[in-house]
Amino acid sequence: MKPFTYLSPTTVEEAISFYGQHSETAKFMAGGTDVIVKVKEGWMEPDFLISLKRIKEMSELHKNEATKELSIGALVTHATLEKSLMIKNEYPIIYDAVSNIGSLQVRNVGTIGGNLINAVPSADGAVPMIALDGVALLHGPDGERSSDVKDLFLAPYKTILKPGEILKKITIPAQAPHTGSAYTKFGRRAAMELPLVGIGVLLTLDDDLETCTRARIVLGVAGPTPMRAFDAENYLVGKKINEDLLIEAGKLAADESKVRDSVRGKAWHRREMVRVHVKRMGLKCMNIIRANN
């Protein structure tokens, strides 16, 4: 591995100032499970690695009991999310997604922020953050700004982050009552796999527990960046949800998807799996909502 100097700032401001001193010769690193691979392979050749691990506020996972807003520091590891009962019970779509990222060894070190900023089309972590209307808080040389997580991605490996900018945390707004959410990573094997497609569905129902007031259908590996299937979402809103409607939503989402052939799978197979799993995740949401009532 090419030698580099390791810097470990303790505040976001210090991290940004380190970047200011070394600019393009520096790279930020969260858990390192992607960055170290890239440095080893020579895809990335930093002279300075700026580790964000010692910035305490970035590792905080916190739910504000008054506003019901969930705040996930970018340095929170997948394993921390996976082990949190609050996440498992209240945000099942996050649990579904993070509990099968890489291996336990990777989840113990890899972070949700790193997963987002790495910006691969297959990022499992992106789908739940988009489905939950997550907002990314960015901090850079010009100060703070925020962006919906759904607008964070420009292309594979490319985000809206400017040089020297850091993803500090993701906030998830309060969820409406009668909300259910679920994610499935569809791949050829159960472990150590990237998804052929990743499908996340979130449904909110009215007090009648039938009429859909909000739908989020988010697809991973169905295009160059994680995407929402707006046609399918709009189709469901205002209707009384049943299996037939979810089958139709699956078809719409499959039509909207921009799946393609790759070494790991064919477009037609991916499209079929979107169709089937949107329905299945929709049914899972309904089961979750009913079980909570």
Next chain:
Amino acid sequence: MYEHNTSEQLGETLPMTTTISFSLNGDKISYEIKDHWTLLHLLREEMGLIGTKEGCGNGECGACTVIVDKLAVNSCLYLAIEADGTTIETIEGLASTDGTLHPLQQSFVDNGGIQCGFCSPGMIMSSKALLDENPDANREEIQHALAGNICRCTGYIPIFESVEAAKKMGGQNE
């Protein structure tokens, strides 16, 4: 794949050497390291602790698994410098000084959990991290915890059986 004495490549201007302190298998260690060394490099190439294996070097196979602050990690992707202040356990720390095997090691021997042996240190360290945290782990939990450890002899069933048998032997004990 590791270069030694790499400081010449960048000249002597960069302060790439750091002294870290950590606990290794119960011993307090202080070691001068290069910033870009992985924990695996430090253990194997510098300290001569070759029980921990390097398989893929990319975090895919789990052969290099060690325990850092009670968590199983891939030491091939973990920078040595980040081990500063941590407590590390490797396969060398499991058997007693008199040579008595740790219950997990004995169980892998007794139950055919070892074939070629290359994945075994990683398998055993992942299993130890699991049983230390969850001494009653069921088969599904064992599979989930060992999903990042690849055995190319494909002896997964006896490996799972070894972990289950170790539970009964008090595998969670130090």
